[in-house]
Amino acid sequence: MTRSSHARPVQEVSAVKAFRTELHPTTAQQAALTRAFGSARWAYNEFLAFNYARYQHHRDGYGAYGYCNAYAFSVRFSLAKLLCKRAEGKPVKPTMAQTQLLDELLVGSGSPAMDIARMVPDVARLLLDTLTQAAQLPHYEPWVVAAHSKSIKQAFMHADKAYGKFFENRKNPAYLKRLAKRGKEPPEHPRFKKRGKTKDSIYLVERVEVERHRIKLPGLGWVRLKEHGYIPVGKHTISSMTVSRVAGRCYVSCIPKQSQHPTRNTANMNPSEGIGIDLGIKNLAIASDGRVVENINHAKEIRRLNKKLKRQQRALSRKLKAITHRTYYTEGPKKGQVKHVTYTRPLRECKNIIKNQRDIERTWQRIVSIRHDHMDKTIHELVSQEPRFITIEHLNIVNMMANRHLARALSAQELGRFVTRLAAACEEHGIELRQVSPWYPSSQLCSQCGYRNHAVRNLNIRAWDCPRCGTHHDRDMNAARNLARAEHYTIIA
Numbered sequence: 001m002t003r004s005s006h007a008r009p010v011q012e013v014s015a016v017k018a019f020r021t022e023l024h025p026t027t028a029q030q031a032a033l034t035r036a037f038g039s040a041r042w043a044y045n046e047f048l049a050f051n052y053a054r055y056q057h058h059r060d061g062y063g064a065y066g067y068c069n070a071y072a073f074s075v076r077f078s079l080a081k082l083l084c085k086r087a088e089g090k091p092v093k094p095t096m097a098q099t100q101l102l103d104e105l106l107v108g109s110g111s112p113a114m115d116i117a118r119m120v121p122d123v124a125r126l127l128l129d130t131l132t133q134a135a136q137l138p139h140y141e142p143w144v145v146a147a148h149s150k151s152i153k154q155a156f157m158h159a160d161k162a163y164g165k166f167f168e169n170r171k172n173p174a175y176l177k178r179l180a181k182r183g184k185e186p187p188e189h190p191r192f193k194k195r196g197k198t199k200d201s202i203y204l205v206e207r208v209e210v211e212r213h214r215i216k217l218p219g220l221g222w223v224r225l226k227e228h229g230y231i232p233v234g235k236h237t238i239s240s241m242t243v244s245r246v247a248g249r250c251y252v253s254c255i256p257k258q259s260q261h262p263t264r265n266t267a268n269m270n271p272s273e274g275i276g277i278d279l280g281i282k283n284l285a286i287a288s289d290g291r292v293v294e295n296i297n298h299a300k301e302i303r304r305l306n307k308k309l310k311r312q313q314r315a316l317s318r319k320l321k322a323i324t325h326r327t328y329y330t331e332g333p334k335k336g337q338v339k340h341v342t343y344t345r346p347l348r349e350c351k352n353i354i355k356n357q358r359d360i361e362r363t364w365q366r367i368v369s370i371r372h373d374h375m376d377k378t379i380h381e382l383v384s385q386e387p388r389f390i391t392i393e394h395l396n397i398v399n400m401m402a403n404r405h406l407a408r409a410l411s412a413q414e415l416g417r418f419v420t421r422l423a424a425a426c427e428e429h430g431i432e433l434r435q436v437s438p439w440y441p442s443s444q445l446c447s448q449c450g451y452r453n454h455a456v457r458n459l460n461i462r463a464w465d466c467p468r469c470g471t472h473h474d475r476d477m478n479a480a481r482n483l484a485r486a487e488h489y490t491i492i493a
């Protein structure tokens, strides 16, 4: 348990801490995972397609739009699966409700299942549709029938949620305004998941067994863990988990049943003062107590990887160029832009291109991992000293990104992520996280005498002497000291 405090919290949800670690599946397990990811993606798309068809039907003026929610869709799915199994002559064990529904479906008596209708109106409506409109239950492929049904149902629920968000968005004037500003039409339906384009993942709500070095996953058996001690060990310690694959590596992220926060020993606590932290591009963070955290993107390893990435991207673009034929707009506002791309060979056949793409993914993932590791260690170090409070400035990242010269370095710094993570860590350690208003002139004030030097607005001034008291200031360190002293702030954690 001692080491799990080093585990990285995955989501910004502060109340529940998730634990994430890498899996070390065998080749057979890798293949099984690929299938599982594939069927979850299929389920997501199946749900969207079904509801989109109904939606279009409604829009064309045929009756009310009967949206089918995840629960009703699951019932329909189970029934269809049952029929598929029965058709293949496999033994089936229908539930009472399913038996009743099946009887009506197969006999075609036409009488709606009134008892169930009273219990679950959505299911009843769906079945009524099935019975009255003679809409047959679909016949599923054997691989769908064989897929792990709980992760399929979770995928339905995710798609349901996406649809909910979609309906919500369409009623949201701010959202529509944002789209219009970019000259875009609102989407017709939530986006379908595409192989290779969306992140592979399955979500499971199930009792999972965890041992020190391995985890038991449904349908996969025991899967080895790459590192030990990141997930709470035991039989029923996990309430839900997500298995995902990024750049060929598999991860499991678990939400434990009980929050396993280490209880803080307040008796030994050293009630040190609060600190101010100046976040920036030159250095990631400068704390008012004198600590300077370098920008990892200047480190040798990251620069080497960036060079490698560039080489790999150049190679890929060269290979793509060789098999594509492009037509360009010759007139109009889009003149010079690509109009249409045709491939002389199907992409899936180009083994070297696929290999190249995988290499790029891997290098990119490596860079991101190093960055995140650096950030998480920095945050851990800042909060482990248990200051009374931490003050940061309000970063208007959208405005800062508008500066072309800073945009790249800024996005590489991921300051938004830093703040989210810091907030979570502060909450866990019981530290007050303060944020000052964007108008607070943290870099212009003299941290010794309070004199405001307007000339420091110029970003090129890295160091200055106070005209009133003569103190020599480093720009960022001075800002951090001012942040620590700030009296007007909002508490964000």
Ligand SMILES: [Zn+2]
Residues within 6 Å of the ligand: 446, 447, 448, 449, 450, 451, 466, 467, 468, 469, 470, 471
């Ligand atoms: Zn001064």
